[in-house]
Amino acid sequence: MTTAMERKLFRLEGKVQHYAWGGYTYIPALLGIPAGNTPSAEYWMGAHQSAPSQVITPGGTITLDKLIQERPQEVLGEAVWQRFGQLPYLFKILDVKDMLSIQVHPSKTEAEKGFARENEAGIPLNAPDRNYKDANHKPEIMVALSDFWLLHGFLPHDALQQVLKTVPEFATLTSIYEQEGYKGLYKAVMEMPQEQVNTLLRPLAERVLPAYQANQLDKSDPAFWAGRAIANDPEGMNRLDRGIFSIYFFNIMNVQPGEAVFQDAGIPHAYLEGQNVELMANSDNVLRGGLTPKHIDVPELLKHTRFEGVHPVIIQGSAVQDGLEQLYHSPAPDFAASKIELQKGQVYKSTSNAAAILIVMKGTATITGSDTLALHKGQCALVTNGEHYQISTDNEVVIFKAGPGQF
Template sequence: MADRFYRLMGRIQHYAWGGRDFIPALLGLAPEPGLTYAEYWLGAHERAPATVLLTEDEAVPLDRLIAARPEAVLGRRTAARYGRLPYLFKVLDVARPLSIQVHPTRAQAEAGFEEENRRGIPLDSPQRNYKDRSHKPELMVALSDFWLLHGFLPEERLARLLESVPEFHRLRRVWAQGGLPALYRRVMGLAPAEVEAILGPLIARLRRSAAAERTPADAWLLRLAATRRADRGLFSLYFLNLLHLRPGQGIFQAAGVPHAYLQGQNVEVMANSDNVLRGGLTDKHVDVDELLRVVRFEGVQPRLIAPDGSPEAIYAAPTEDFRLTRLGLEPGAAWEGEASSAEVLLLLAGEATLGGGARRLTLRRGQSAVVFAGTAYRIEAAAKTDIFRVSLPAGS
């Protein structure tokens, strides 16, 4: 392995909520009729590891390469601390809303994983909450206009909401007696008929109203009610912050913060985990008791993350598991760096060449590379180029 950077081929996930055109267009593929393209994974997760093209004749899954040569790929410090690539990088095309989700802390994940092992729940069981021992902090950056839910409304806004929406008046006593924990426990404990008793009249009133009179939450309720009319997760459209991100804006999802992606395209980097507690808008397993144990019952004032304006724009996030930067290079411009651990590059637009020693690798739109630890390299742009770079913070 004298050469230290290689083409990386990711894996597509065809989840039902995905779009049909964005990811194939990015990757230069012809979409198959009737198939959805939800996510493109660039990492070493055992469910869908990316493939490293070592030579024209040799391709190896990244997780196997790391298992065989951990220090060569990750570096000594990362290999000793994590033993695997600690992050997973994705491209998402959200055509239909994802489920309401909450991710555990590392301590909660370790305890939950051991408890479900003790109870004999298979790792591939639909009833399994904890697939591994890791937490799952997430950072996303919008590539298009992007709508999502993020964190509970601040207390004063939630109190005003319960007053201003007549159909929610029956929940005011619960709020008055126990605040947010009591309110959320109440709605997550509702049977479908009880959900319909509250939301049915609201949906009927909104359908009679003019579009200009509706809030964004009203509009999303009408959109989702056609297929999920009695879903408890519909309350989250009102009780959580409903955000509209512009291209280039980002947001961080910390442990315990409920969230859901509703529509748009983004890139996302997270700790290399698959631990999810769901809170509705899904047909998958919803473990209400565990959800309520993990969720953080506190109002959130959303903090959008903007790049810092430097040539290598940093999307700062409070985690040691990854670091996301974005390189914008004009034709003929160059950038130089050194990988302290394994890095993943995704060229979103343009054309650029990676160079280091005698090795050169050209990347075009939608193509990716992995750079091994200890590699000094240079990126030279042949056109106006946009590159996302995932690495580890210094000292991780």
């Protein structure tokens, strides 16, 4: 890579992340690799330092972060490089078999402060009690690939009041909410001694667990997810997870394939089940709030949570390129997600004015520009700044595309 980049179109290979909540078959089937005994939870495509993608160039294979470091303007374009100083997004495919931890992401300003503070304290980046892995915020958009379930933000006021009045175990919490609002209620359950959590939640657990195990509960009912959390927890009834409160306090969303949800800084959320495409700012900062054995820093979590009722919004794609592409709008400048669907004879044309990553989710595609790439299901391409390219197929193809948001 010592001469000017003549090629602007490359094969890219992401990295599988083997988190405990992932499934065993979906991502291996997508990538055409054998399923193993380890869960495959996420497939990362991007330049995050903890798992950068590999770019196949004529001169050999190079990690995407290193390629950007060597050729920032040529890969990203001057405007993106000046604004972000890096590839501003991280692109993922997720297979959620078991519930993820309840989490909140910090704002950009707070992430910078927290990252600097933990660095100064000498906390290693891979320490289990580390909150900030980088100095970036982490707004994110997800597009469902299957019937998908998630928790998203606090219930609106009337709905939360109804929950507190109708779930008998929460009767003692009603006055806290009425006097101190969302923050007082959440602070109370997050700071509650574990013995008191057990005392409050054990009658609920004894009620919902048999119903869950007998398949008597609907997924729209928080009791279903509370039952699953208890059934899957190695601690069982001995140490009930305080994240169960949040299952009842948050919106339960059901999203259909092709529908999207945006989650900004401060919105508490958790993925519950299904597969999705996820696109976020280039960050791995997570402040956890339950449904996890991992580190929970309650003061830091409370500092960054938005204590307000949320009316969930499902985003539908907007048709562009004569209907060949569905664009999912979000307020984040860091990223934009879209879905390209082509039948034989249809041609998608574009000029990359930044750096885009594409993954084939179904069928086969030929991408033609400064090189020609023949891609099948699970394969990816990197299109760098200034590339004029077109996509065609011999049969049909579905591609998800990621790029910066407003460039």
